[in-house]
Amino acid sequence: MEQKKPTRYLVTYRKQKVDLTKASSILGVARSRCKHGVSFMGKEATPKKDDVIHFENLVITSIELNEEERLLLAGKKEVLAIEEDIDVNVLLPTAPHHNKNKPVQSTTSPPNKNYPWNMNMVKVPEAWERGFKGKNVKVAVLDTGIANHHGLVVSGGASFVDGVSSYDDGHSHGTHVAGIIGARGDNIDAVGVAPMSDLYAVKVLRDTGSGLMSWVIAGLEWCINNKIHIANLSLGSPVRPRIAYASAIEKCQDNGITIIAAAGNSGNSAFPYVGSPANSYLRSSSKASPIAVGSVDQNSYIDSSSSRGSEHNEWNVVTVVAPGVRIRSTVLNNEYALNSGTSMACPHVSGLAALIYEKYPGISPINVARMITITATYMGNGAYQSAFGSGLINCDKATL
Amino acid sequence: MKEKISKDLLESARKKPKATFKIIVFVNKDEDVSKLPLKDFKTYMGNLLSANASGEEITKLACIDSVKSIEIDEEVSTL
Numbered sequence: 001m002e003q004k005k006p007t008r009y010l011v012t013y014r015k016q017k018v019d020l021t022k023a024s025s026i027l028g029v030a031r032s033r034c035k036h037g038v039s040f041m042g043k044e045a046t047p048k049k050d051d052v053i054h055f056e057n058l059v060i061t062s063i064e065l066n067e068e069e070r071l072l073l074a075g076k077k078e079v080l081a082i083e084e085d086i087d088v089n090v091l092l093p094t095a096p097h098h099n100k101n102k103p104v105q106s107t108t109s110p111p112n113k114n115y116p117w118n119m120n121m122v123k124v125p126e127a128w129e130r131g132f133k134g135k136n137v138k139v140a141v142l143d144t145g146i147a148n149h150h151g152l153v154v155s156g157g158a159s160f161v162d163g164v165s166s167y168d169d170g171h172s173h174g175t176h177v178a179g180i181i182g183a184r185g186d187n188i189d190a191v192g193v194a195p196m197s198d199l200y201a202v203k204v205l206r207d208t209g210s211g212l213m214s215w216v217i218a219g220l221e222w223c224i225n226n227k228i229h230i231a232n233l234s235l236g237s238p239v240r241p242r243i244a245y246a247s248a249i250e251k252c253q254d255n256g257i258t259i260i261a262a263a264g265n266s267g268n269s270a271f272p273y274v275g276s277p278a279n280s281y282l283r284s285s286s287k288a289s290p291i292a293v294g295s296v297d298q299n300s301y302i303d304s305s306s307s308r309g310s311e312h313n314e315w316n317v318v319t320v321v322a323p324g325v326r327i328r329s330t331v332l333n334n335e336y337a338l339n340s341g342t343s344m345a346c347p348h349v350s351g352l353a354a355l356i357y358e359k360y361p362g363i364s365p366i367n368v369a370r371m372i373t374i375t376a377t378y379m380g381n382g383a384y385q386s387a388f389g390s391g392l393i394n395c396d397k398a399t400l
Numbered sequence: 401m402k403e404k405i406s407k408d409l410l411e412s413a414r415k416k417p418k419a420t421f422k423i424i425v426f427v428n429k430d431e432d433v434s435k436l437p438l439k440d441f442k443t444y445m446g447n448l449l450s451a452n453a454s455g456e457e458i459t460k461l462a463c464i465d466s467v468k469s470i471e472i473d474e475e476v477s478t479l
Contacts, residue, residue, distance in 0.1 A: 143478070144478065171478070173478040205477065205478060210475050210476065210477040210478075211475070211477070212450075212475065212476065213471075213472075213473050213475075213476055214442070214444070214473045217444045217445070217448055218442075218444055218450075220444075220445075221444045234479055235476050236476055237475065237476050237477065239474065240406075242424075242471050243426050243469040244424040244448055244469070247426055247447070248448060262479040265479050277476075341479050342479050346479075
């Protein structure tokens with residue numbers, strides 16, 4: 001039987017810290033074969049067949065494996081994912097920055113008064129200055145639709161609401177969410193995190209603001225068929241994880257679509273946990289969980305209603321937080337208005353994902369998530385980690 | 401069999417076996433979904449089915465090996 005040629009893979013670990021020695025032990029290769037990714041890439045060297053390149057800050061290793069080795073490694077509990085290495089250069093690492101205190105306003109550059117506070121808070125202007133605005137990245141807003149607005153350019157869309165063929169928004173929620181991702185204004189009125197991204201309106205909620213889970217799943221299928229890069233889900237319900245959602249999210253992420261979901265607004269209710277679909281998980285697959293987003297206010301305090309934690313260890317928890325209180329964005333009738341909730345925090349992260357896709361075309365969803373979490377500014381100080389996850393997103397560091 | 405039906409749906413189906421429920425069924429990847437005892441359904445992503453079924457039909461459906469889970473097609477809303 002013909003032996004398949006070994007392929008270079010990226011191995012992602014479950015633990016946040018895996019040094020070179022530990023990596024060589026998990027991979028079952030000699031320590032001498034393992035090289036530090038940063039210094040190796042710094043010399044612009046091309047990996048040889050036997051080279052094992054370990055990026056300690058990213059907690060990822062690039063290694064050649066045959067099919068048997070890949071399967072063996074996939075079964076190890078320390079390994080989160082093994083994906084084909086399409087371009088080793090996309091993984092040039094940035095050092096994680098963890099500040100134990102409340103660090104949000106401790107910026108190296110003063111806030112730019114020309115931009116809304118939420119854009120300054122997550123350091124978007126720094127990414128824009130570097131030229132990253134989400135160009136050629138397709139972001140789908142699965143919501144109440146997107147209304148015509150002079151600040152928005154909608155590239156297309158579809159409706160999955162029974163009896164409604166237009167993806168126009170009669171509610172305003174989807175239009176507000178879309179503006180946070182990609183409004184093209186360049187002033188204090190409202191500008192999106194990724195103003196040059198291609199927005200797609202996928203209407204899965206009625207104009208009353210509610211819909212069915214099956215419509216959301218239909219919308220996710222549309223995203224696969226239309227080669228969307230990022231799907232924003234500022235929707236949900238305070239219920240246990242659903243297998244159907246987990247399966248759909250896994251399929252999307254298998255198809256290169258990063259799923260970003262609002263954690264929920266139940267933080268102060270009888271169901272304080274991250275809601276569905278943000279809490280999705282499958283025991284056997286890390287791809288079945290989305291990036292779950294919690295909400296903070298202008299002073300970096302967690303929004304009291306932001307959902308947190310999980311009833312069971314396996315449920316997906318808050319991944320990161322973003323501004324979600326009194327966020328100004330586009331609404332119906334060419335106007336702007338303030339809205340609050342994890343719905344508003346979620347599109348900040350979708351916008352950041354668009355900047356990352358622009359910088360690293362072809363990057364996998366799992367590495368988008370990793371890039372977002374390792375560059376986030378840690379805020380939990382232990383006690384509140386279930387509310388903050390890895391911390392506040394940082395568009396500057398994520399696009400360095 | 402019961403484990404395949406989500407807790408909330410199982411309770412409702414037991415209370416009202418004749419009532420019709422909106423459900424989502426997750427089946428094995430290569431299943432021929434046309435052979436399932438469902439009258440009216442839509443298929444998404446190959447193995448997720450959105451259907452209307454009575455409590456009795458849901459119980460029968462759960463006995464089929466290739467059916468992995470049955471959940472209420474629940475309401476979602478803006479957050």
